[in-house]
């Protein structure tokens with residue numbers, strides 16, 4: 254019988270790392286970047302742990318999807334963008350808000366339903382926005398942020414600025430029809446959008462291998478001639494390096510690009526998932542597959 258511990262989570266990460274080419278020219282961070290990345294990732298981790306605790310105490314209601322385990326993705330990408338660029342994602346969004354510079358107190362106030370929250374306490378976990386910080390949600394419908402993020406890129410192109418839209422989606426969302434309609438238009442009009450697929454190996458409780466006909470999600474844009482790359486999403490330096498490359502690609506007028514971040518969700522799908530840690534079923538399936 255598989256025993257629930259933290260160990261199995263480490264095994265697929267090691268397997269994944271072996272299959273991902275290290276970025277050819279991966280620059281080291283200087284001390285300032287090291288500290289910045291560490292502090293930001295730690296902020297997300299501690300924030301999410303506290304949110305989990307408050308949820309357990311009944312002080313947060315409704316949906317609440319924690320980002321624990323995926324911090325390096327959003328921080329590495331955020332370090333690669335500039336003021337004016339936009340970020341949009343799904344419902345696993347607290348990390349993205351904090352990375353964009355939104356006030357942790359405002360986010361927590363929203364989670365706990367208070368007036369000081371970003372949506373005056375009426376939106377909750379999945380419905381926060383800050384145009385000022387370039388954060389466009391926060392969307393509960395799987396994949397719905399992809400056409401919206403593509404629209405942000407369209408607006409940038411139309412206005413003739415050099416802003417890039419970072420449009421995040423999950424591995425489960427990568428099987429959604431509207432994603433491919435968006436890919437088509439993005440390539441057709443050469444829109445400045447980086448599609449960041451956060452492949453945390455699971456859509457709710459279903460592994461990618463059980464749900465996806467093809468599992469190299471970085472290649473999902475091939476029919477549209479959109480280039481893609483797989484990256485070790487647990488390595489903040491690798492993420493930042495590829496983020497630099499991808500945003501330059503967009504700013505140079507080449508159109509969209511796909512980055513598949515190989516990462517891992519350390520908790521259950523959401524706080525209403527009765528298992529806050531990976532379930533025994535999930536771990537035993539993982540043990541059988543890996």
Ligand SMILES: Cc1ncc(C[n+]2csc(CCOP(=O)(O)OP(=O)(O)O)c2C)c(N)n1
Pocket residue numbers: 345393394395396422423424425426427453455456457518522
């Ligand atoms: C259109 C739609 N279908 C189904 C759901 C229910 N649902 C919520 S999250 C989820 C899984 C999505 O997984 P993934 O895209 O991998 O994101 P992750 O939760 O791993 O971050 C599903 C099916 C939904 N919210 N919207």
Ligand SMILES: [Mg+2]
Pocket residue numbers: 423424425451452453454455456457
């Ligand atoms: Mg997923």
